[in-house]
Amino acid sequence: xxxxxxxxxxxxxxxxxxxxxxxxxxxxxxxxxxxxxxxxxxxxxxxxxxxxxxxxxxxxxxxxxxxxxxxxxxxxxxxxxxxxxxxxxxxxxxxxxxxxxxxxxxxxx
Amino acid sequence: xxxxxxxxxxxxxxxxxxxxxxxxxxxxxxxxxxxxxxxxxxxxxxxxxxxxxxxxxxxxxxxxxxxxxxxxxxxxxxxxxxxxxxxxxxxxxxxxxxx
Numbered sequence: 479x480x481x482x483x484x485x486x487x488x489x490x491x492x493x494x495x496x497x498x499x500x501x502x503x504x505x506x507x508x509x510x511x512x513x514x515x516x517x518x519x520x521x522x523x524x525x526x527x528x529x530x531x532x533x534x535x536x537x538x539x540x541x542x543x544x545x546x547x548x549x550x551x552x553x554x555x556x557x558x559x560x561x562x563x564x565x566x567x568x569x570x571x572x573x574x575x576x577x578x579x580x581x582x583x584x585x586x587x
Numbered sequence: 588x589x590x591x592x593x594x595x596x597x598x599x600x601x602x603x604x605x606x607x608x609x610x611x612x613x614x615x616x617x618x619x620x621x622x623x624x625x626x627x628x629x630x631x632x633x634x635x636x637x638x639x640x641x642x643x644x645x646x647x648x649x650x651x652x653x654x655x656x657x658x659x660x661x662x663x664x665x666x667x668x669x670x671x672x673x674x675x676x677x678x679x680x681x682x683x684x685x686x
Binding site for chain 1: 591594595597598601602604605606607608609610611612615616618619621622634638641642645648649651652655677680681684
């Protein structure tokens with residue numbers, strides 16, 4: 479892993495640490511309350527705060543996971559560094575697209 | 588290794604997680620039917636496993652950030668053990684609450 483990717487990996491990790499804690503708290507709250515789809519969507523739809531929170535989360539996790547997958551592919555499979563990098567970029571873009579769609583699905587009114 | 592395996596498992600799960608949340612685009616009823624599907628015990632156990640992996644990866648990541656950025660070298664094994672223990676406790680609490 480080169481220095482640039484290393485910094486991105488660590489920076490996105492540092493950004494996500496507090497986001498993960500909040501997300502775990504949200505999971506606990508939602509499951510404990512037994513929230514229905516209507517309950518969840520009434521809290522998230524139209525909320526700029528949830529849109530910003532999960533938008534940032536999706537952006538950070540897409541970069542973080544793509545770099546991690548790149549390292550695993552390069553070290554655990556016969557793929558060259560270049561091909562592992564290509565697969566990681568495709569994976570990261572897929573995550574960003576699906577994640578953005580998911581955020582839009584729950585926050586857009 | 589634990590950090591890598593948990594990260595890989597979460598990376599595999601993420602697209603499915605996003606697709607599930609994306610069901611809300613198709614309407615509240617479609618999303619609701621998915622949420623009711625997740626009430627099954629087997630799904631609950633899978634959720635517990637995911638929470639465990641999630642917290643293991645978080646704490647393992649914090650451990651890496653601390654080791655790399657702070658002037659601290661001793662006690663790494665103890666910290667790793669503590670990370671696993673806290674993860675197990677969080678996963679157990681989640682298990683108790685979902686059932």
